[in-house]
Amino acid sequence: MSALRTEGLGKRYGGSAWALRDCSIEIPEGSVTALLGPNGAGKSTLLEMAVGLLEPSAGTIEVLGHSPWEEAEEMLPRIGFVAQDHPLHARFSLGEMIEYGQRLNPSFDVRLAERRLGRIGAAPEHKVGKLSGGQQSQLALTLALAKRPELLLLDEPVAALDPRARREFLATTVEAVAETGMTVVLSSHIVADLERICDHIVILSGSRQMLAGPIEEILARHRLLTGPRSDARTVSRVHQVIRESHTPRQTTLLVRADGHVYDSCWTPREVDLEEIVLAYLGYGELEDRCDEEAYA
Amino acid sequence: MIWLGWRQQRTEALIALAIVAALAALLIPTGISMSSAVHHESASAFAARFSSLGNLIAWLTLIPGLIGVLLAAPFVLALEHGTYRLDWTQSVPRRRWVATKLGLSAASAIVAAGVLLLLLTWWREPFVELQGRVAPAVYDSEGTVVFAYTLVALALATAIGAVWRRAVPALAVGLVLYVGARVFVDTWLRERLVAADTAVWSVNHKAPNLDKTWILEQFPADGHGAHIPNYSCQVGAGGACALPTLHHGFIHAVYQPASHFWSLQLTETAIFGAIAAALLCFAGWWTRNRVA
Numbered sequence: 001m002s003a004l005r006t007e008g009l010g011k012r013y014g015g016s017a018w019a020l021r022d023c024s025i026e027i028p029e030g031s032v033t034a035l036l037g038p039n040g041a042g043k044s045t046l047l048e049m050a051v052g053l054l055e056p057s058a059g060t061i062e063v064l065g066h067s068p069w070e071e072a073e074e075m076l077p078r079i080g081f082v083a084q085d086h087p088l089h090a091r092f093s094l095g096e097m098i099e100y101g102q103r104l105n106p107s108f109d110v111r112l113a114e115r116r117l118g119r120i121g122a123a124p125e126h127k128v129g130k131l132s133g134g135q136q137s138q139l140a141l142t143l144a145l146a147k148r149p150e151l152l153l154l155d156e157p158v159a160a161l162d163p164r165a166r167r168e169f170l171a172t173t174v175e176a177v178a179e180t181g182m183t184v185v186l187s188s189h190i191v192a193d194l195e196r197i198c199d200h201i202v203i204l205s206g207s208r209q210m211l212a213g214p215i216e217e218i219l220a221r222h223r224l225l226t227g228p229r230s231d232a233r234t235v236s237r238v239h240q241v242i243r244e245s246h247t248p249r250q251t252t253l254l255v256r257a258d259g260h261v262y263d264s265c266w267t268p269r270e271v272d273l274e275e276i277v278l279a280y281l282g283y284g285e286l287e288d289r290c291d292e293e294a295y296a
Numbered sequence: 297m298i299w300l301g302w303r304q305q306r307t308e309a310l311i312a313l314a315i316v317a318a319l320a321a322l323l324i325p326t327g328i329s330m331s332s333a334v335h336h337e338s339a340s341a342f343a344a345r346f347s348s349l350g351n352l353i354a355w356l357t358l359i360p361g362l363i364g365v366l367l368a369a370p371f372v373l374a375l376e377h378g379t380y381r382l383d384w385t386q387s388v389p390r391r392r393w394v395a396t397k398l399g400l401s402a403a404s405a406i407v408a409a410g411v412l413l414l415l416l417t418w419w420r421e422p423f424v425e426l427q428g429r430v431a432p433a434v435y436d437s438e439g440t441v442v443f444a445y446t447l448v449a450l451a452l453a454t455a456i457g458a459v460w461r462r463a464v465p466a467l468a469v470g471l472v473l474y475v476g477a478r479v480f481v482d483t484w485l486r487e488r489l490v491a492a493d494t495a496v497w498s499v500n501h502k503a504p505n506l507d508k509t510w511i512l513e514q515f516p517a518d519g520h521g522a523h524i525p526n527y528s529c530q531v532g533a534g535g536a537c538a539l540p541t542l543h544h545g546f547i548h549a550v551y552q553p554a555s556h557f558w559s560l561q562l563t564e565t566a567i568f569g570a571i572a573a574a575l576l577c578f579a580g581w582w583t584r585n586r587v588a
Contacts (some may be wrong), residue, residue, distance in 0.1 A: 079385070081385040105386050
């Protein structure tokens with residue numbers, strides 16, 4: 001059973017270019033998925049369609065078995081969403097924000113909200129507009145978590161936060177996932193933070209999906225091949241070459257391998273997630289680290 | 297959802313209340329002294345003492361417009377600040393969010409207009425004896441049009457704000473359009489809403505009593521109805537045209553009698569009310585379908 005499923009999903013604003021195009025992904029229930037891609041890749045568009053803020057222009061999207069645009073009433077109580085700029089009612093006090101959550105959501109967990117807000121170090125009378133950026137994002141996350149959602153969607157949750165607030169935010173998320181086993185999708189253009197908490201990734205670039213799957217499987221299947229300077233064509237007959245780079249003496253390939261690489265001309269090496277992501281996004285130099293270390 | 301709607305609009309509703317309260321503080325003391333004076337003083341003494349105060353009411357017709365655009369602010373601010381995106385991802389479908397917010401602002405506008413109407417009607421009571429209710433300067437602070445004016449100002453600012461999503465310019469443009477619409481209706485449309493009466497009398501006879509009517513036009517004419525040039529009316533008793541130097545001919549007067557007050561009021565209320573309803577529906581539809 002998938003928590004979120006899209007089929008040929010696309011979105012264009014007005015008559016302009018596609019913000020997201022031909023996107024078919026499946027996010028399994030219980031997974032923690034990172035939605036990766038540079039700014040403008042369509043991450044926010046995908047998430048906003050998933051929470052019913054945007055109407056799809058093409059294809060279909062299903063969230064917890066419902067169409068978010070047409071069946072918002074059934075879907076909304078079961079999801080939590082924190083938007084990139086996490087808008088809050090600045091004129092409300094913290095206490096009113098909890099009352100807000102309670103009045104607008106049938107299954108709002110007031111005790112959970114109060115417990116979490118107790119930790120951010122501000123009194124219930126404190127005005128939301130006067131909280132720090134980190135406190136505001138914690139408040140936005142708290143509101144989403146207190147809905148007791150089956151699916152939590154976070155749009156660039158840590159981009160605007162300083163390192164400490166970022167760590168706290170991610171820790172809160174990890175803790176909540178461990179407690180409830182909910183499905184989480186979070187978008188980011190930074191890989192580093194997410195590797196620790198995610199088990200699936202989806203890579204979007206140029207408004208299209210480049211790669212999707214469990215991180216373990218992705219790591220297992222991608223290899224960096226180094227060998228004497230040669231054409232990538234022999235390799236691409238068997239494996240999918242994602243990115244190649246050449247120096248006068250040697251060729252380096254990042255491949256998605258179907259099975260083992262038996263060709264003895266190539267020295268295979270495991271790659272980390274960040275290298276894979278960068279290769280799919282089309283930037284980052286492919287370098288054999290062993291070489292670098294040899295020079296160092 | 298009503299809790300949220302009210303919480304977001306509390307400040308503006310209190311400002312509207314403060315405007316009405318300030319007006320009440322101004323009008324209630326003078327109203328009390330007028331209502332006692334009208335029974336003890338002669339009509340001319342009363343008019344001499346209070347007519348400048350009575351003319352003040354022409355300015356009060358701006359207040360429904362101000363209150364209307366003010367009450368549009370919470371809706372537009374929610375769009376400008378992006379808090380609607382938080383609201384729409386709670387468990388309330390946006391359809392209900394839009395309906396509740398617009399419904400509450402319209403309800404507040406109706407309540408504010410009602411209080412304003414009661415206050416102005418009570419205050420002007422002594423003047424009705426003198427001036428009637430149909431003349432342009434006083435017509436628009438009484439009757440059902442006060443509701444329609446408030447609602448149309450609210451709806452204009454709301455519809456512009458739904459598309460523009462910037463509160464300050466939307467409210468300013470809304471107020472300007474409201475004043476424009478009012479000027480158009482006051483100076484051109486209103487006199488055409490209900491067919492006016494015409495009176496014709498010979499200059500040698502006594503003029504009819506046009507007191508407490510709204511005179512649209514008066515001119516001297518010959519027996520065939522053609523204008524007699526080079527004469528301009530002097531206002532005589534009862535507001536009728538008097539021409540002591542003209543010895544032959546007729547005076548034509550076109551006017552709305554006092555009895556047309558309610559048909560004028562209801563027609564104008566229906567027009568502004570329909571425009572307000574259409575604009576609010578448009579704002580709701582646009583917000584529901586075009587805003588993301």
